[in-house]
Amino acid sequence: MSTAVAGTNYLNYPKGLKSWLFTLDHKRIGMLYFFSILFFFLVGGIFALLIRLELMTPGFTIMGPDTYNKVFTYHGTVMVFMVIIPMIPAAMGNFILPMMLGAKDVAFPRLNLASYYVYLFGAMVALATLFFKGVDTGWTFYAPYSTRTGSAAGMMVMAAFIMGFSSIFTGINFIATIHKLRAPGQTWTRLPLFLWALYATSVIQVLATPVLALTLVLLALERVFGIGIFDPALGGDPVLFQHFFWFYSHPAVYIMILPAMGVISEVITVFSRKNIFGYKAMAVATFGIALVAFIVWGHHMFVSGQSHTANFVFSFLTMFVAIPTGVKVFSWVATLYKGSISFYAPMLYALAFLFVFTIGGLTGVVLATLATDVHLTDTYYVVAHFHYVMVGGTLMAFMAAVHYWFPKFFGRMYAEAPARVSWFLIFLGFNVTFLPQFIAGSRGMPRRYYDYVPEFTWLNQLSTIGSWLIALGFVIAAVYLAYALFKGPKAPANPWNSRTLEWESESPPPVENFSHDPVVRHGPYDYHWEAK
Amino acid sequence: MNGRLADTLPLAASDLATRWDDLYIWLFYVLLVFFFIAIGPMVYFAIKYRAKPGVKSSPAHDHNTPLEILWTAIPTAIVFAIFAWGWIVYKDMVTAPADSIEVRVIAKRWGWTFQYDDGRIFQNQLFVPKDKNVKLIMTSQMDDVLHSFFVPTLRIKQDLVPGMYTYIWFNVKMAGQHQVFCAEYCGTGHSGMLAKLVVLEPEEWQLWKWGKEVPLPPSVGVGSLAELGFKDEQLKNSRTASLSSEVLSDMPLPKLTLADQGRKLMESRGCMSCHSDNGSRLLGPSLHGLFGHETFLSNGRTTLADENYIRRSIEIPQADIVGGYEGVTMPPYAGQLSETEMNALIAYIKSLN
Numbered sequence: 001m002s003t004a005v006a007g008t009n010y011l012n013y014p015k016g017l018k019s020w021l022f023t024l025d026h027k028r029i030g031m032l033y034f035f036s037i038l039f040f041f042l043v044g045g046i047f048a049l050l051i052r053l054e055l056m057t058p059g060f061t062i063m064g065p066d067t068y069n070k071v072f073t074y075h076g077t078v079m080v081f082m083v084i085i086p087m088i089p090a091a092m093g094n095f096i097l098p099m100m101l102g103a104k105d106v107a108f109p110r111l112n113l114a115s116y117y118v119y120l121f122g123a124m125v126a127l128a129t130l131f132f133k134g135v136d137t138g139w140t141f142y143a144p145y146s147t148r149t150g151s152a153a154g155m156m157v158m159a160a161f162i163m164g165f166s167s168i169f170t171g172i173n174f175i176a177t178i179h180k181l182r183a184p185g186q187t188w189t190r191l192p193l194f195l196w197a198l199y200a201t202s203v204i205q206v207l208a209t210p211v212l213a214l215t216l217v218l219l220a221l222e223r224v225f226g227i228g229i230f231d232p233a234l235g236g237d238p239v240l241f242q243h244f245f246w247f248y249s250h251p252a253v254y255i256m257i258l259p260a261m262g263v264i265s266e267v268i269t270v271f272s273r274k275n276i277f278g279y280k281a282m283a284v285a286t287f288g289i290a291l292v293a294f295i296v297w298g299h300h301m302f303v304s305g306q307s308h309t310a311n312f313v314f315s316f317l318t319m320f321v322a323i324p325t326g327v328k329v330f331s332w333v334a335t336l337y338k339g340s341i342s343f344y345a346p347m348l349y350a351l352a353f354l355f356v357f358t359i360g361g362l363t364g365v366v367l368a369t370l371a372t373d374v375h376l377t378d379t380y381y382v383v384a385h386f387h388y389v390m391v392g393g394t395l396m397a398f399m400a401a402v403h404y405w406f407p408k409f410f411g412r413m414y415a416e417a418p419a420r421v422s423w424f425l426i427f428l429g430f431n432v433t434f435l436p437q438f439i440a441g442s443r444g445m446p447r448r449y450y451d452y453v454p455e456f457t458w459l460n461q462l463s464t465i466g467s468w469l470i471a472l473g474f475v476i477a478a479v480y481l482a483y484a485l486f487k488g489p490k491a492p493a494n495p496w497n498s499r500t501l502e503w504e505s506e507s508p509p510p511v512e513n514f515s516h517d518p519v520v521r522h523g524p525y526d527y528h529w530e531a532k
Numbered sequence: 533m534n535g536r537l538a539d540t541l542p543l544a545a546s547d548l549a550t551r552w553d554d555l556y557i558w559l560f561y562v563l564l565v566f567f568f569i570a571i572g573p574m575v576y577f578a579i580k581y582r583a584k585p586g587v588k589s590s591p592a593h594d595h596n597t598p599l600e601i602l603w604t605a606i607p608t609a610i611v612f613a614i615f616a617w618g619w620i621v622y623k624d625m626v627t628a629p630a631d632s633i634e635v636r637v638i639a640k641r642w643g644w645t646f647q648y649d650d651g652r653i654f655q656n657q658l659f660v661p662k663d664k665n666v667k668l669i670m671t672s673q674m675d676d677v678l679h680s681f682f683v684p685t686l687r688i689k690q691d692l693v694p695g696m697y698t699y700i701w702f703n704v705k706m707a708g709q710h711q712v713f714c715a716e717y718c719g720t721g722h723s724g725m726l727a728k729l730v731v732l733e734p735e736e737w738q739l740w741k742w743g744k745e746v747p748l749p750p751s752v753g754v755g756s757l758a759e760l761g762f763k764d765e766q767l768k769n770s771r772t773a774s775l776s777s778e779v780l781s782d783m784p785l786p787k788l789t790l791a792d793q794g795r796k797l798m799e800s801r802g803c804m805s806c807h808s809d810n811g812s813r814l815l816g817p818s819l820h821g822l823f824g825h826e827t828f829l830s831n832g833r834t835t836l837a838d839e840n841y842i843r844r845s846i847e848i849p850q851a852d853i854v855g856g857y858e859g860v861t862m863p864p865y866a867g868q869l870s871e872t873e874m875n876a877l878i879a880y881i882k883s884l885n
Contacts (some may be wrong), residue, residue, distance in 0.1 A: 041712075065721070073585065145678065145718065232696070276597065277594055277596075278595050281600055305696060319614070326603065327603065327604055329570050330570065334596075336574065336577035336578060337577055339581045342589060354571065358570050363557070369615065369819065370618040370619055370621075374687065375687040378682070378716060440622075442686025443540060444542050444711075444714040448717040448722060450722070451723040453711070453755045455755070469808060502540050512840075528589075
């Protein structure tokens with residue numbers, strides 16, 4: 001690691017493209033992830049707009065059914081594996097986690113860089129499938145469809161397999177860093193909740209991702225060598241694939257949402273000037289969700305042909321998810337009580353998170369209930385539900401995090417007024433897009449439908465108009481954030497008057513994170529510390 | 533308000549669909565209350581405690597044990613009440629009454645085949661009587677993919693899996709043509725893989741059973757705006773190309789019932805030389821009184837002889853050997869019988885009770 005030179009920071013020292021591409025600095029690796037993810041978000045977003053445009057009218061609008069099937073497959077695959085999963089842990093976490101701990105870097109900087117390149121390589125393989133006639137399996141790769149369709153599906157599976165390793169590397173790194181590199185005074189009960197969230201996420205990444213890897217290897221063996229594992233014509237069992245797939249992919253849902261919850265805990269306390277309500281219950285609830293994550297996968301399979309006994313057990317276990325989730329929502333709201341609340345963009349996104357995530361969570365209870373799930377599963381109700389969680393939850397939290405840490409990342413302030421306009425458009429557009437999908441789904445519109453019966457037309461058109469509002473909101477955000485990046489006013493070290501350690505350093509931080517050795521003397525949300 | 537909420541649901545055409553609606557609407561209001569309990573205070577606090585000059589936030593109010601116990605315990609009790617109600621309705625949704633009329637369903641990309649006990653086969657039209665219990669025994673063709681049989685007006689859905697039988701049942705209270713969707717993604721023609729569940733009044737059902745022409749009742753509920761729904765030419769073509777015969781409302785009765793077809797097939801395939809139909813022991817176990825009974829296997833387990841067991845025993849006989857028949861080798865029939873033939877064989881074995 002290079003030594004600090006006065007007046008330099010991690011952005012401008014050392015200089016040169018090579019110093020960025022081979023950097024071992026967690027902040028730079030975080031930024032590499034950040035800008036890669038923004039690019040893939042743009043790609044996934046364009047696919048989303050194409051889906052909505054096609055569904056503007058029943059039948060052919062702008063593309064045929066085979067193209068449509070590929071478009072929704074790429075939207076799902078890009079957004080899940082390349083955007084939502086790494087968006088908060090790998091981009092935000094990489095930068096913030098060591099700084100919040102008061103460390104100079106993560107425990108294994110080389111592994112960290114490797115994780116980035118593994119991710120990038122996997123993502124490139126995934127996008128390269130576009131030049132091999134594309135993939136039309138949907139992001140779930142259900143067998144036996146996925147074992148029989150065109151060869152690009154094998155490549156896509158390989159891409160997901162590769163990106164899984166990136167996820168495992170990051171998880172290992174974060175666990176080791178949190179255990180070994182905490183600054184003096186950074187006790188477990190002073191650990192910011194964002195770090196508890198990243199810890200729980202890392203545990204899931206390390207334990208669940210290998211199962212995905214194994215599943216995808218089995219799928220590859222079947223495709224290449226004709227070994228019957230999932231394909232009934234070869235003596236396999238297609239329902240087994242669903243078990244394996246969801247054994248990973250359900251915990252993956254919590255890989256997506258737990259870091260988002262961590263961000264919300266940070267932002268809500270800072271902008272209400274209040275200690276988090278029920279710190280211990282919050283930390284316990286985080287791990288509660290992570291634990292339950294492993295034993296509820298079968299709730300994706302209530303109509304798959306799985307036995308009724310298994311359905312009984314999985315529905316019962318799934319209900320446990322609601323309890324820690326409820327505790328968290330109530331605690332966030334209680335944190336606002338007797339606070340002094342200011343409505344900067346990060347806080348607006350955090351409040352939007354509470355609103356939409358609560359809808360996402362509650363509709364999850366409807367889907368966890370056996371009888372109601374039978375009618376609603378595989379309809380737009382499910383589509384709306386998981387967008388309320390993944391977009392309404394994770395993406396809103398990501399936007400909160402981007403605005404909150406923007407001054408720290410780049411040493412500049414963004415403009416608040418356009419940020420509020422953009423927030424309003426995204427929040428409104430999101431609800432205009434996805435609320436009608438709950439109605440379309442409960443009225444029986446199946447998902448992954450290229451064509452639909454005329455009754456659903458107005459609901460789909462509303463949804464399409466909503467997607468344009470979201471797009472406009474993000475275009476505005478891209479413009480004012482890009483402007484701030486180069487021309488924004490210089491940010492002070494701690495513009496939000498936060499108490500966590502990353503704000504003790506300059507903005508942007510020096511190469512070694514802190515120009516002094518940080519010591520922790522108070523809790524992460526102790527906004528009345530000086531007064532004592 | 534109830535009426536308004538019910539508008540977000542399709543027409544309910546069975547008692548179970550009505551029970552489903554009761555559960556859903558109750559659940560909706562319970563969750564709506566929770567939503568307001570969480571988001572109401574959020575909005576109120578955000579307004580009341582907005583930053584004001586000279587007013588500081590409270591250094592306390594960061595825990596309250598009784599409150600935390602309360603908001604853990606009450607939701608716990610409620611979600612398990614929800615779970616219990618969900619299970620009670622679900623159990624009835626998946627338990628077919630013993631007196632059900634059975635129809636066999638075979639799905640393939642991108643159409644539905646319905647095979648009746650009287651030997652008739654219909655494509656994309658499932659004729660059933662009103663007010664009678666109907667059980668579907670469903671599978672997807674062996675070299676095909678997953679499909680899902682979804683009737684919104686009945687609130688039922690079940691995946692069809694190649695190589696395995698799944699079941700669903702219903703009792704429709706409303707005559708008319710009800711929309712059937714495929715709800716498991718299956719490729720190009722997925723959204724065009726439609727069928728109509730044609731529910732007939734008793735008199736019409738009697739005529740239909742005799743093979744006479746019956747007037748098709750009007751479409752009801754979701755999908756009734758479009759007779760054969762879909763505008764896209766490519767989908768229409770993919771749909772008709774996948775089906776061998778035209779859509780008909782009447783079809784003369786074939787000479788042989790499904791079970792008779794099965795018996796004939798057994799004779800021609802030589803099955804009868806090892807399996808008796810009267811309980812006497814030949815080289816292999818007798819088929820008499822087999823279906824629906826517990827069978828003792830050579831590995832000490834017992835298994836219920838249902839459709840899935842019989843199919844497996846025909847396709848891979850070595851998988852489960854009946855107790856007392858160790859060392860007897862039957863050749864495997866995997867891949868040698870079509871889905872309709874397999875249905876006929878099973879129907880015949882079922883008739884031997």
